[in-house]
Amino acid sequence: MKKRIFSGAQPTGRLHLGNYLGALKNWVALQDEYDSIFCIVNLHALTLPQNPKTLRQKTLDLARIYLAASIDPEKATIFIQADVPEHAELTWILLCTARMGELERMTQFKDKSQKGGRERSSVGLFTYPALMAADILLYHTDLVPVGQDQKQHLELTRDLAERFNRDFGETFVIPEPYIPKSGANIRSLQDPAKKMSKSDENEAGAIFLDDDADTISKKIKRAVTDSGTEINFDETRPAIHNLLTIYQLVTGKTEQECVENFAGKGYGQFKGELAEAVVEYLRPFQERISAYDDAELNRILRTGAEKARSIASVTLADAYQKTGIR
Numbered sequence: 375m376k377k378r379i380f381s382g383a384q385p386t387g388r389l390h391l392g393n394y395l396g397a398l399k400n401w402v403a404l405q406d407e408y409d410s411i412f413c414i415v416n417l418h419a420l421t422l423p424q425n426p427k428t429l430r431q432k433t434l435d436l437a438r439i440y441l442a443a444s445i446d447p448e449k450a451t452i453f454i455q456a457d458v459p460e461h462a463e464l465t466w467i468l469l470c471t472a473r474m475g476e477l478e479r480m481t482q483f484k485d486k487s488q489k490g491g492r493e494r495s496s497v498g499l500f501t502y503p504a505l506m507a508a509d510i511l512l513y514h515t516d517l518v519p520v521g522q523d524q525k526q527h528l529e530l531t532r533d534l535a536e537r538f539n540r541d542f543g544e545t546f547v548i549p550e551p552y553i554p555k556s557g558a559n560i561r562s563l564q565d566p567a568k569k570m571s572k573s574d575e576n577e578a579g580a581i582f583l584d585d586d587a588d589t590i591s592k593k594i595k596r597a598v599t600d601s602g603t604e605i606n607f608d609e610t611r612p613a614i615h616n617l618l619t620i621y622q623l624v625t626g627k628t629e630q631e632c633v634e635n636f637a638g639k640g641y642g643q644f645k646g647e648l649a650e651a652v653v654e655y656l657r658p659f660q661e662r663i664s665a666y667d668d669a670e671l672n673r674i675l676r677t678g679a680e681k682a683r684s685i686a687s688v689t690l691a692d693a694y695q696k697t698g699i700r
């Protein structure tokens with residue numbers, strides 16, 4: 375029996391190179407070896423204000439991105455979170471086992487609630503990690519490929535699963551995070567102190583997967599650099615470290631090959647070669663993105679939801695039985 379992976383992304387905006395290099399790329403790489411389930415987490419999207427007129431389309435667009443990124447619906451299960459109501463149901467059970475203190479320690483809540491202020495943040499934003507834990511635990515997931523920013527949520531998921539198993543009897547598999555050594559933490563091109571993010575107001579900080587060649591070039595040319603002239607993987611020069619990491623990941627070169635390639639060259643030439651490499655890397659993806667119409671997407675998502683539900687319903691029934699609800 376193959377081991378299982380589960381992961382998801384929110385349909386909240388345009389996906390960027392950080393999402394791709396930190397997560398999607400690894401989903402694709404793992405889908406042959408693992409029984410793979412990839413979710414479009416539209417219930418998570420509601421934790422911040424969304425436009426109801428565009429959320430459905432964004433949800434379908436994210437399915438299109440999964441497919442264009444080479445996730446194969448013949449191998450992997452792709453579905454929309456809200457099509458499997460067991461996610462919301464198990465969340466309640468997990469919320470009743472989670473502690474206030476645990477959720478209060480989540481740094482993503484601290485970051486995301488900062489914008490509008492804690493007082494005005496939705497309770498859903500606060501309880502978001504329990505929904506993520508339900509996503510993962512419903513499928514007896516072994517491995518969860520995510521970026522570095524999700525590590526803390528994964529640890530909470532493990533704690534909740536262990537606590538439930540201890541209090542009510544063996545029910546959930548304890549999942550392991552899969553966080554790549556390189557690419558899990560792509561920084562903003564405008565401010566390397568921040569991660570590259572969909573929700574950053576400054577669009578110049580992110581390379582979106584659907585940016586055209588000209589936009590990619592401009593963003594890379596305008597990317598901030600550090601003092602000094604050398605192009606190397608020096609952690610104390612986070613801007614160049616980030617750009618060189620992107621170069622390494624999109625070209626598949628070793629660290630040493632990257633450094634040798636740019637020895638004695640200036641930032642201008644480096645940025646030119648980096649832009650070219652990113653454009654080439656994204657080209658096949660961009661060519662595939664229009665290949666799927668909404669009818670086909672809906673068919674894939676319906677099949678995915680049926681398959682997901684057949685697994686999730688058994689796990690939920692077990693959790694309901696163990697807790698004395700049924």
Ligand code: ATP
Nearest residue numbers: 383384392393396397520521558559560570571572
């Ligand atoms: P964003 O911060 O871009 O708004 P998000 O929190 O809405 O992202 P999702 O779109 O759900 O996140 O993220 C999908 C995956 O991309 C997650 O596994 C996340 O860890 C990963 N990811 C997000 N940003 C980065 C980044 N800058 N570098 C590497 N991986 C990232």
Ligand code: LTN
Nearest residue numbers: 380381382383415506509510520
């Ligand atoms: N919280 C994640 C998205 C997410 C997820 C999941 C990732 C929701 N449920 C389950 C992996 C497994 C995020 O914001 N990036």
